[in-house]
Structure formats: structure tokens, C-alpha cells
Amino acid sequence: MPASRKSRATGPPPPSTTLVLDNGADTIKAGFVTGGKADDAPRIIPNCLARDRHRKTYVGSELEKCRDFGEMAFRRPVEKGFIVNWEAQKEIWDREFFDENAPQKCDPSEARLVLAEQPNGLPALQTHCDQMVFEEFGFASYYRGIGPSFNAYRDIQAIFHTPRTPDTPVDVPAEVILLIDSGYSHTTVTPILQGRPLHPAIRRLDVGGKFMTNYLTRLLSVRHFDMRNETFIANEMKEAVCYVSLDFKGDLEKTWKGTRGERREDFVSGAGIAKDYVLPDSHTTFHGVVRDYDPGGASSRGRKAAVSTEDVLTLRNERFVVPELLFNPSDVGLSQPGLADLVMQSLSVLPIGLWPGLLANIVVVGGNARLENFIQRLQMELLERVPDECVVRVACPENPVISTWLGAANFARHEHVERLAVTKQEYEEYGAGWVARRFSAGLGVDT
């Protein structure tokens, strides 16, 4: 749908440049929409201050220069998905966007900011954000909206590979989607009709990438080496080897060593599940490497790798019990429903007539969506829970990490942004409370 640009009744025309930010807890996704044209992809900036073991501190994208990630410690401005520490956030934004030599230099006084936030934020933190945007950075125009809704501005049927003729119009925003955003801090379920989130049905599971990485770290520390100071390395390992099991009981059985003395056949062979992981030595190698499991290697001794300069871990059930937390958080004592139940809880507050449309249009975004079999498992579990005649379609866009940004960039070119964005003058005239209420009221309904 072509963006129709409208001139405002009062004040100057909207800025022709929009800085689009998906300001995540782990990374910022940042790019521009200029004159109706968006960057192809956002820049991905670590949203942290990181300090290595030599006590050198890296801010944001400086982390690219770091080679040795051993014992890396992090300070993150975003906590639980929300910007909490503005001292750190401002430092990162300044260096990335506003400083003289910033890699994505932007003049806020002549730009609009479209900022994605997590659903169900605390009013005080939202107000802090709005105040910083206008009073400190001085953006000319601004919209803060929840990340899931921005995804509705993508070509959703293309993500589903729905067959269609070239002249079929693309619905933007999509009529109906159920958006699952599984990121660093948590996982949310958001039903969306025509770009409007159905707020009463938004649900959150407090399991995200961080939680899972920490769980892997704990398992490795109990079973292999003390990895507690090696979050970064454990996270790389998680991304390289973890998968969502489609047969949890079976996989668990295959990876059990057996009772005392016994070593079961599947355990010895690895049963196609075991993988060896070579840890970086921090001298010549700085990233871990996955290898096929070598039954003759570290296997039978279990605890320590063979005499070698390499530190090799054999990963077995660690590969799938970690992502399992998304589907069974009670496995670690967290009293929350798993993702499929969470979807059902979300649906349960909606009219049944909406269920088929939502269930047939489930889109999963966020870093955890890259876990192998994530969408298959979700679909499998949902099919067990919905009436037989319901179609369940679950899809993941090609790059789920930048999906929210791509949607927000489309939104920044859609006429909706003109209806929702607030100018600096309006902020100054009506105050932060008005801005917050306006953003939370959203688009309303068009009939």
C-alpha cells in the first residue's frame, strides 16, 4: 500500500527523516526512513556497556572491536524489556546517533523518532522515555508503540508463503495476526487486528534468551566447567547447539547414561543428539566451535575432556532442555504456563469467532525464533489444544530478529504514523501525560 503523506493542519510538515529504533535489551535495531524510502536492513548495535577481563569498557557498537569475550561483564540500560537506566542508554544513543562522528548520525530537531517498546510497560518508565526524547534529544516528532503491532505492517502473507497472484493487494496492516515475540527478556503473545493490538489478550511469559542462557550456564557449571562468568560464551553456545525438541521424552531417554556402571547404547553413540563443543582458548580462538560428537573422545569419562589443549564439552540433553523452558517453564519451578498454553490463555479472553483467523496467522519473531523447530513445536502443541477443524499456521520471517524493525520502518511510511505521532510543540503545549494517553489510546477504530 503506498504511503500517503499528509500535511498537518498546524505547524510545519512532518520531518522527511525518521529514525526507526527497536531498542531491545540485547541489541538495538536502528535505521532510517528518508523521503519514503527505508534502509534495507537496520544496523544491529549491542545495547550494553561491556567490560572485558582486562577492565576495558566497550560502549554499544564498540563491542565489535573486542576479540576476547572471556569473563565479559555487561551493563544493560534495558531491563525486563524496558529502558530503565537512561544514563547508560543516553551514552549509547549519543555515540551511535547524535555525536559528531556517530555511525548513524541524525539531527533530532529535523527528524521523527519511531520507537518500539514492549507491551504493558510501567507508566513512569514510559514518561521518562517521552521526556528524554523531547527534552533531552529534542526530536521534532515522535511515536512510541509496541513492537508486536509494528509487525502487522509487514507483508504477512509473504511470510506465510501464501500463494497469490502478483496483483493481489497486500493488506497493510494485516487484518489479523497473532504475534509472538520471543526476545532477550521475555516472550509475549499479542493478537492484532488491522494493526490494533487487542490489549486485554496480551500475555507474557517471563522466559527469554537471557533466562535460557543462564540456565545453560548453570547446567554446564554443574556438569562440566564453571561457566558462571562466561555468559557471552554460553550464549554463543546456546545459539549454536540448542534446539527445540519435537519428542522430549524420547530425546531425554536417548541422552541418559543409565544406572550405575551401565552405559546405554544411545548414550555411547550419541544417538544423533550429542555434539562436541570446543570452547575458545582466548589465545588463538575466541569463538566456540561445534563438532560432531566423537564417541571415542571425551565421551566415556563424562566430566573432563581428554588430555589436550582444547576444552571440549559434550552436550547432550543440554541441547534441548534449555529451549524446553519456553514450553514447560515449570521444569525449573517457574509457575507460568508454557507458550502454547499462553496462546490459549490469550485466546480465551477473545470471542471464539476470532480464533480461526488468529490461529491461522501466528507469526513468531525475536531471537529465540531462530531456535531449530521452534515453530514446529508450537504448531504441534497448539493442534493438541484447539478444536479439530481449526487450522493452525505458524510462521517465522526470514530474519526474525529484525522483523519488528522492518515492520516499524513500514509503519513509518504508512499514513497511520501521521495519525499517531506527536510533535515537540504538542508535547510542550499539552505535557507528557497527554502524550502518554495519546500513545496508549492508539488508532481507535475506523467505523
Next chain:
Amino acid sequence: MNNFGVIEIASTTTKSTPGWAYVPDTAPALPAAVHSTSRKRAARNQPALTLSDLSAREETRIRKELEALDRDNPKDVNIPIPPRPGGGSRAQNKHTPNVRKILQSQKSFANHLDDYQAMLALAESNPAAAAALNAAQAKPSTPTTAVSKSASPAPTPASAGGASKRSAAAAKRAAAKEKQEQERKKAQHTPKPETESEKLGSTPPQQAPQRQQQEGDNDVEMSDATASTAQPPPTAPAAQISYPRVSAILPAYAKPPPAAHPGDADPLLVSRVPAFPSDDELRALMTAPPLSYLEARGAWGEEERRYPVRVFCAVCGYWGRVKCMKCGTRVCALDCLEAHREECVTRYGL
């Protein structure tokens, strides 16, 4: 035979081995069973833990473990902002009072959440003060946003200075227009969105006043929205004017779907569902306000609470079929029990 700290759990499918037992993996700690077995242990002259001791230890362990899983770093780290590359530094004296306060805040998310919950609790316990408090919290910046040009704290139409007349007039106009619209819609009744919406969406002269109306309306409507939770109808006039109009909120669903999606081979035929929600229902949903942070948190219902949770070996991750009686930790079998023993003794003593 080392049977350190093992609790035998009664079960019909128990495969007995001296001193410990395999039990079905689905079994959670059944209070009765634990109790009786710990009495059994006591009879064998072992230091027995009461049920409450045991569950308290388990609870504490789980709580600590969950806290650890939630952390960004294994321990507290303090990473100060490093100096700018090239020695340059930004002028630090231009901050507004709001910004200075925000930048200096050392509050964590948990602190902010506590503040918010305390505010809600107070509002609930003192309904008389609730309205005032709510208003203050809904726009926590109002006392300090006075740095802006407008001295008016509340952005209601009446207090918005020059905007007030405009807003009031706009509201009236919009209300009238809304009435017209509704009547027209009633008359039309059937969905006929395309042509009309196109016409409206691309009529430039109408847009300027529309924008004003929208703003004015939002003012009026939003002050309502803070007071009552779900009040969808007032939103309609604000939004309807500048946006392509359709006669149903989800037009595609009102049409026969197969024709509407000729290329769509997927059997996504929503028309099969008889009870499609009414426009009123949809409108209410689409304009309902956000839930609070804790309201949105997925929680177990009564039903889920009754389901047994899966338990795993704390050492190797297989099913936790055996329970350490000292601390309640589960292990799979003797190998892992021995491995656990070391840690358990360190933590709780012999």
C-alpha cells in the same frame, strides 16, 4: 549399598532396588507420601526433616535459582560510563530538571514496579483518594513538565489554553459528524468500502480540519479513557474521520472468503465459524486500554495448578526419580545421588 538420604516414594509401579526406588516420573512431591516416608526414616533413627523444613528448603532453592536465572551478570557489576573517545565530552549543563532527575535515577525495574504496585494498592485501599492519585500517576511528569511553555498541568480541553476553543468546537463537530455517519451507515448497512474510502482518503481539502478534530477529540476522549477502563465509543469520532472508512471492522471476514482470496490455497475459511464477533465487540477489544505489567503476566489457573510438574535429576537432567531427603533435590539414580551428596553436605551439613 549407599542409600544416603533417599526417600522411597510409594507407588504401584515401583521397581524396587534395595534402599531406593524408581517411581513414575510424573509424580510431584505428594505431601502425604513425603510425610509418611520421613516418619519411616525417623524410625530408622535418621535425623528426620519435617515436611515444612523440606518444602521450605525446596522453595528457597527454587526461588534462588529463579533469581539467578534472571540476572544479567553472575554478580553485581558496576561499569561506569567510560570517557569519550578522543577526550571530547558533551556539555552536561543543558539538561532540563526532568532529564537531570531521570539521568540520576539509580532505580531498577523492580523498584519501579514496586512503586507502581504500591500506588495501585493505595488507590484500592483508599478509593476516595484513588482518582486524584491515579491522575497524578497517569501523568507523573505533570509537576515537572512545566518546563514546557504551557503552564497548564492537565491537558484537558478547558485548560489547554488556546487549544480549548478549538477542541470544544472540534468535539462538537465530530460528534455531529459521528451521528451523521452512524445514520448513513445504518442506511447503507452492507459493506461497500473501497470506493468510498478511496475518495475520502485522497481528498486533500478535508484533511486539514480533520487533523484538528482528531487532536481535539483525543483530548476529550482520553480524559474519559483514564477514568473508565473500556469505553470504546468515544474513540470512534476521533479516528473515523481521516481514515478510509469501511462498514465493518474486518471487511474481509464479512465477505465470502474464498472469493476474496483467490490465490489463497490455504483453507483459512473464517466464514465457517458462525459466531463472528459483532462490530461492537470488536470495537471494544480494539480500543481497550493496555493491561498493567503484572496483569499481563501469564499465570497458572486453578486447573494448571493441579497438574503435576515434571521433575528432573539435578545432576544429569534425566527424570528425577529419586529424592534426596535432606534437601528435596531429585536425582535419577545412584550415580547422580552420590554426585549430589557432595554438594548437599556442603550446603546443609551432614
